[in-house]
Every structure is written in structure tokens, then in C-alpha cells.
Amino acid sequence: MTCRLLVLYLLAENLSHGAGNAIFHSVRSRAGATIRKTNVQGVCMKRTLAPLGLATLTALSSIPALAALPADRIFYGDHIITMDPDQPAAEAVAIRGDKIVYVGDRSAAAELLGEQTKIVELGDRALIPGLIDSHGHVTMQARLIDYVNASSPPVGPVENIQDIQQLLRDRLASNPPAEGQWLMAYGYDDSLLAEKRHPTRADLDKVSTDVPIYMMHVSGHLGTANSAALEAAGIDENTPDPQGGVFRRIAGTNIPNGVVEEAATHTLMMPQFLASSGDTEKFKGQMLKAIDYFASFGITTIQDGASNMGDVAVLREMAANGDIEADIVMVPVARDLDVAEVARLKAEGYQGGVRIGGVKFVLDGSPQGRTAWTTEPYDENPEGVEGPYTAYPTVKPVDFKTQADELLHLGIPIYMHGNGDAAIDLAMNAVEEAFEGETLPDHRSVIIHAQVMRPDQVDRAKELDMVPSFYSAHSFFWGDWHRESFGDERAFHISPAKSALEKGVHFTIHNDTPVVPPDMMRLMWIAVNRETRHGVTLGADERLSPFDALYAMTQAGAYQYFEEDLKGSLTVGKQADLVVLGEDPLEAEPSSIKDIPVLETIARGKTIYLNSAGS
Known part of the structure; x- marks a missing residue:
């Protein structure tokens, strides 16, 4: 087998969850370009794969070696949104097993047809990458x-x-x-x-x-x-x-x-x-229902923020039995943790669809509960509270920083719940102090919610390579309440996603289920329109385009989880996580995005949700 065919075969058949086995890593750079790097050990080491774009892969995909390995399914359509900047659109996507094996034009995809290949003509429907839950429970x-x-x-x-x-x-x-x-x-x-x-x-x-x-x-x-x-x-x-x-x-x-x-x-x-938790079998049944619920909204990677280690054990058992159909990233809460055990489990990566993704800290409360810790007083206090009020931290800052430093130097990502700007300051100070005097590693520390994030904190997130996961759903659900709590100047810049985008900050957006349902199309609609329950536009300058909102729920989510080589785009070699929508969200009226139905959710190449309207 020639080097070229060997590379193609690996792309088509042998990519796995482990980053060490991936051929290509795609990461959105600060400028929006794509950085590609080779990670093939002992294979064509004198050749560089970096110049190979998807156009080259598309051409290679029509050669007889791959045609001899038919696809399980081929999707044809005019509304295939790849979210891959090298090939933002395509006429066909083919999957085999749990991998994407082809992305390109319709004619070349015919080489992958076999007797058992299922052909899906999308028509007016859209095909997008599997959606990623960047924060939830x-x-x-x-x-x-x-x-x-x-x-x-x-x-x-x-x-x-x-x-x-x-x-x-x-x-x-x-x-x-x-x-x-x-x-x-x-x-x-x-x-x-x-x-x-x-x-x-x-x-x-x-x-x-x-x-x-x-x-x-x-x-x-x-x-x-x-x-x-x-x-x-x-x-x-x-x-x-x-x-x-x-x-x-x-x-x-x-x-x-x-x-x-x-x-x-x-x-x-x-x-x-x-x-x-004592009734393990009951809990397993509840978990299966919950996974189905998330899948019905197009989610193929689910987070369990603030996990307890007992639940980690149960989900790992379910995964070992093949019961977990979507991927679940578990983030144990930093309370009485065996750090060595967490490090060991994290190093194992996905086991049957479940892995440890980091450790969570809760630094403050919630703005809708008026317990988000701020530097400036609230405009309206909680009931029974008199005088200037800024709420309070929910951790001892010194103890938190000590724990954060230990985890960061073990290479364990930290996820820090911080709604108010005082809590965000604490999160940023912890990271800055942990790496003081050192070269900043690729740590991707996450600020969960980051709602009352000041403009200077957006700049600092860029400097520290931190990832705010904005609670964009709040703009609709509690935007009017935030105007009362914080006044318009702060409320209109809640979850400053557009500012982060313009300053080159990696960010994601989320629902925080079960606080609100994991409805990703509604989340996209909120991020694009920022309309409150009362119809007020909560900061027009912080609205995202439909494309950027979708990016925040796909590629950016994969980046947050260090999984950009595996998920987030319809790219050859990535995991076959796909969603069929009833309409193209990039062409729909912004006001109607929330009404676009999820028709089918495919995780690791298997359909895990099918809406009867999409069958």
C-alpha cells in the first residue's frame, strides 16, 4: 500500500477517541483560520500532511481502495453545513461505522455506494454536526x-x-x-x-x-x-x-x-x-430517559457538571455495558475529591462514551436568584436586604486558589462557575497566579456562565487563554429581571458573546439544563436575537450571527473539551455525530430559528433520536 493510500485508509477506518490516533487536528485560530498539524507516528514521517486540504481528501475518496469499503449512509443535499472552514459546504456526507469517511461533491460520493448503503436525500432539510452541550447537569x-x-x-x-x-x-x-x-x-x-x-x-x-x-x-x-x-x-x-x-x-x-x-x-x-442514589437500577432508568431527552434536541455530547463520584461509577458501569448512546463529559465538583483518582480516570479518556473532563468549582450564586457576586451593588436587592448589596462568594478564595493550582499543574482542566464580575475576577486571578512566571500552557480553563463579565475581563480572558461559556439563554428567560437587578448598562451586556468573538476569545454558549430545557435551537435563537420575554433587545451589539451561534454550539464546544480533532464539524475522519434539521438555520428568518425542528440525531454513526416527521 502506498503512503498516500495508507493515509487515506487511516482517515477512513482507524480514527478513534484518542487524540494520539488522530490524523488531523482542526482548531479555529484567533484569526478564524484553521491550524492543521500531523500526528501520525511511524507513517510517512518524511511527508507532511499539513498541505492536504479537504479538496485533496475529496479527490482521494473516489479512488478504488476506498470504494471497496462502502459507506453505511450517504446524505445528499443543498443544505449541508459542515462548520469546517476548509470546506464550509458540501453536496454529500458519507459515514461508515462511527466515522465520517467522505465530505464533498455528489458525483464522487457514488464511489462509496454499496448494496447495503442507505441513501438519504435531504431536500429542504439541513445536515449539521452533532450539537455539543457545553454546560449542563x-x-x-x-x-x-x-x-x-x-x-x-x-x-x-x-x-x-x-x-x-x-x-x-x-x-x-x-x-x-x-x-x-x-x-x-x-x-x-x-x-x-x-x-x-x-x-x-x-x-x-x-x-x-x-x-x-x-x-x-x-x-x-x-x-x-x-x-x-x-x-x-x-x-x-x-x-x-x-x-x-x-x-x-x-x-x-x-x-x-x-x-x-x-x-x-x-x-x-x-x-x-x-x-x-441508593436505588441504582432506578437511577440507570432515569439516566436513559435523560439521555433520550437531550438527544431529542440534537445533542450528541452531554455534560454532567458538578458530578459526584458515585454517579461517575454508575455511568461508567452503564457505558461498559453499552448503554450510553451519546457521549457524556463528567466534571466532578471539587468537594472531598481524590485528586489522584480523578487524574487517573481523566487519563483513560472515553470509556464506552463516558469520560472525566475536569473539575468544577462554584464561586458564587445566580443572578436570577440575586446571589451572583458583583463588584458594584445591585440596583435592586433581594427581599429583606437593606443597603448596598453585592452578594458573596461561595468558596474561601485562598482554599480555592490552592486547589486550582494543584489541578492545573496536574493537567486537569478546571471549570469555574462565575456569574458576577467579582467571581470572574477570582477565577481569572486563580489561573494567573497558578501560572505566574511560567509559560502559559494550553489549559483552556472554563468560566461557566460569565454573565456579568466586564469589557476588561473579556480582554483578560484573551490574555489568559480562558474559555467563557456564556449563559446566553438568560437573555430571554431573565433579561427583564436583570434590568431590574443590575440596570440597563450591565444588563445589556450580560453574556458578551459578540465582544468575545471580536476580541478573539474562544467561547461557548449553553442552556444549563435542568435550569432550562436543553433546547439548542431556542438557544441559538436567543444568542442571535437577545430578545427578552417582554420583547426588549437586550444589547443589540452583543448579538451573534446565526453562523457564529452555531459555531459556539459545535466547533467551539469541541474546543472547550479538547475534542476538536474528534467532533464539532463534518470533516473526514471525525466522529459520525450529525443532526438533521427541518430547515437550514443559516437561511431561516432569525425570528424563527427557535421553531426549527430536530428530525434526527446521530451519535457515533447510530440514530439515537428520530422524529416521526423526519422518518
């Missing part, structure tokens, strides 16, 4: 399946506290918790309730004073409990506020009113989550 989504959904429209039915009370009464009547267990709910949003406040223990006591009730706020950073739950958790007027958290009190007293913030939620919520 799939295990939490799995566990919430059995909880009462107390969300407001468009996610749930709740408009006021009476609606919540009725939902809880209905659940107690139809499916009450077993003796000693709690009634759990999620998704309530004080910013959208008619009363504009959190339900308190007094409100929940009207549902039951015997059954413990706990509701998780939509942000996941606050919650509320009835008297029975507070008593069961041992929380009373003598309970002090924990480090990085608050038990809100009845005015003029020390008696908890049921509403809890940040670290204070752990006392109530975490025991219930851990209790549900």
Missing part, C-alpha cells in the same frame, strides 16, 4: 424526572403561589411519598410569580405540616422548605448561616422563613439527592 435532570415541575411558562404551568400549592396537593393525593420520604419539586421562579417573591414555609405549610416538602429554585442555587422539612433537617432559630450560604429569617426574628440560599440549600437538598 444530566444526572440532575435524570433525578428530577420524579419531582413536581413547578416551573413557569414556557417550561411549566405555574403563574402564582396558589398554582404551586395545588400542584403539590395533587401530587400528595395521587402519588404521595413513602413514609419518611419527602415531597420534592423543582423550577419555581420568584421573578415570574405574580407575587414576585419566594414561597415560604407558611405557604408550603398550607399544603402539609406532616410531609416534609422541599422545592428547588429554578436556578438551583436557592430553595424553600416547609416546617416539617426544616424540622427534619434540624434547622431552627439557633442554626447559624453556613459559610457561603444564608437561611433567610422571618423579619425581626431568627426563625427561618423556609427560603435558603447557596450553601444553606445543601442541608435540605443533598440528603434527598443522595437517598435517591
Whole structure:
């Protein structure tokens, strides 16, 4: 076999998850160009593959050696969006097994036809790379399946506290918790309730004073409990506020009113989550449903941010049994971690679709909960708080920096939840101090959410090679609330994606499921339009083009995960992660992008979701 044929054969058949086996790495440079580098060991070492563009690969793909290996499926169409700058469009894409083996014109693709090859004529439908969830919580989504959904429209039915009370009464009547267990709910949003406040223990006591009730706020950073739950958790007027958290009190007293913030939620919520972990088989079933849910939105790589190591073990077991159909990147929370174990598991890479991607820190709270840590006071404080208010950190900065330094020097990526600009400062200081006096390595430390990011912090993200993962979904869901909390000057620059793009900062965008559903077309619509619930454009200068929003959900997501050689574009040799959409999102009216249906999701060459409309 000639060197040229050997290279082609490796491209077509032998690429795997390991970066060491990849022929080409494609990375979007700061200038938007493509950098290619060879990683073939012992193969044609005197030849350089760098000049080989996709046009060359397309020509090679028609030679008899590859024609003898028919494709499993060939997609033909006029709306194939590759997201590969070397070949942004194509007439055909072919896959075999779990790899893309051809991208190019229609005529040359005919060489890959075999008796068993399935031909897909796309027509007006679009083919795009598999979508990448850059931040979310799939295990939490799995566990919430059995909880009462107390969300407001468009996610749930709740408009006021009476609606919540009725939902809880209905659940107690139809499916009450077993003796000693709690009634759990999620998704309530004080910013959208008619009363504009959190339900308190007094409100929940009207549902039951015997059954413990706990509701998780939509942000996941606050919650509320009835008297029975507070008593069961041992929380009373003598309970002090924990480090990085608050038990809100009845005015003029020390008696908890049921509403809890940040670290204070752990006392109530975490025991219930851990209790549900005891039924492993039930959890596995919930996980399968959650993966299907993500796949229905075109997601082929899912994140589990703030994983616990027990869940890591369960998902690795499921993966070993072949039960994980999409890829899952798990990011354990930095709490009582065995760092050596995390390093070992990370080094293993994907095992049956599951891998460790880094370690997560939570540096502050949420802007919709008014617990994001800022340098300038809020324009409107949380209920019961007087005077200038900037919220607070949820970590001890010195301890956090020590942990971050250790992980970074072990080559373990760190993911730092930072909504407010004070938290973002802390994240950036930790990275800068860790590498002080050293050549900056390719660390790709992620700032999760990065909502109240100042212009100077965008510049600093560029200097430090940090990756903000913007919570772009907020512009629609809580944009109006942010205007009240921060004023227009700050609110209009929430999640400054366009500024990051113009300054050459690598960034991604996300939904943060289960806070909001993992609806990627709606996320794209929000990033492009930045329209609030009330129809206000929340900073026109921070809107992305449809292409740049799609890039942030594909190529940029792959870059964030150090997987740009494997995913993110329809490129020969990459993993066969593809999505069929009902319409081309780059040609659709920007206002209608959210309505484009996902018709089929293909992960590792297999269909894992099929909408009947797309069959």
C-alpha cells in the first residue's frame, strides 16, 4: 500500500477517541483560520500532511481502495453545513461505522455506494454536526424526572403561589411519598410569580405540616422548605448561616422563613439527592430517559457538571455495558475529591462514551436568584436586604486558589462557575497566579456562565487563554429581571458573546439544563436575537450571527473539551455525530430559528433520536 493510500485508509477506518490516533487536528485560530498539524507516528514521517486540504481528501475518496469499503449512509443535499472552514459546504456526507469517511461533491460520493448503503436525500432539510452541550447537569435532570415541575411558562404551568400549592396537593393525593420520604419539586421562579417573591414555609405549610416538602429554585442555587422539612433537617432559630450560604429569617426574628440560599440549600437538598442514589437500577432508568431527552434536541455530547463520584461509577458501569448512546463529559465538583483518582480516570479518556473532563468549582450564586457576586451593588436587592448589596462568594478564595493550582499543574482542566464580575475576577486571578512566571500552557480553563463579565475581563480572558461559556439563554428567560437587578448598562451586556468573538476569545454558549430545557435551537435563537420575554433587545451589539451561534454550539464546544480533532464539524475522519434539521438555520428568518425542528440525531454513526416527521 502506498503512503498516500495508507493515509487515506487511516482517515477512513482507524480514527478513534484518542487524540494520539488522530490524523488531523482542526482548531479555529484567533484569526478564524484553521491550524492543521500531523500526528501520525511511524507513517510517512518524511511527508507532511499539513498541505492536504479537504479538496485533496475529496479527490482521494473516489479512488478504488476506498470504494471497496462502502459507506453505511450517504446524505445528499443543498443544505449541508459542515462548520469546517476548509470546506464550509458540501453536496454529500458519507459515514461508515462511527466515522465520517467522505465530505464533498455528489458525483464522487457514488464511489462509496454499496448494496447495503442507505441513501438519504435531504431536500429542504439541513445536515449539521452533532450539537455539543457545553454546560449542563444530566444526572440532575435524570433525578428530577420524579419531582413536581413547578416551573413557569414556557417550561411549566405555574403563574402564582396558589398554582404551586395545588400542584403539590395533587401530587400528595395521587402519588404521595413513602413514609419518611419527602415531597420534592423543582423550577419555581420568584421573578415570574405574580407575587414576585419566594414561597415560604407558611405557604408550603398550607399544603402539609406532616410531609416534609422541599422545592428547588429554578436556578438551583436557592430553595424553600416547609416546617416539617426544616424540622427534619434540624434547622431552627439557633442554626447559624453556613459559610457561603444564608437561611433567610422571618423579619425581626431568627426563625427561618423556609427560603435558603447557596450553601444553606445543601442541608435540605443533598440528603434527598443522595437517598435517591441508593436505588441504582432506578437511577440507570432515569439516566436513559435523560439521555433520550437531550438527544431529542440534537445533542450528541452531554455534560454532567458538578458530578459526584458515585454517579461517575454508575455511568461508567452503564457505558461498559453499552448503554450510553451519546457521549457524556463528567466534571466532578471539587468537594472531598481524590485528586489522584480523578487524574487517573481523566487519563483513560472515553470509556464506552463516558469520560472525566475536569473539575468544577462554584464561586458564587445566580443572578436570577440575586446571589451572583458583583463588584458594584445591585440596583435592586433581594427581599429583606437593606443597603448596598453585592452578594458573596461561595468558596474561601485562598482554599480555592490552592486547589486550582494543584489541578492545573496536574493537567486537569478546571471549570469555574462565575456569574458576577467579582467571581470572574477570582477565577481569572486563580489561573494567573497558578501560572505566574511560567509559560502559559494550553489549559483552556472554563468560566461557566460569565454573565456579568466586564469589557476588561473579556480582554483578560484573551490574555489568559480562558474559555467563557456564556449563559446566553438568560437573555430571554431573565433579561427583564436583570434590568431590574443590575440596570440597563450591565444588563445589556450580560453574556458578551459578540465582544468575545471580536476580541478573539474562544467561547461557548449553553442552556444549563435542568435550569432550562436543553433546547439548542431556542438557544441559538436567543444568542442571535437577545430578545427578552417582554420583547426588549437586550444589547443589540452583543448579538451573534446565526453562523457564529452555531459555531459556539459545535466547533467551539469541541474546543472547550479538547475534542476538536474528534467532533464539532463534518470533516473526514471525525466522529459520525450529525443532526438533521427541518430547515437550514443559516437561511431561516432569525425570528424563527427557535421553531426549527430536530428530525434526527446521530451519535457515533447510530440514530439515537428520530422524529416521526423526519422518518
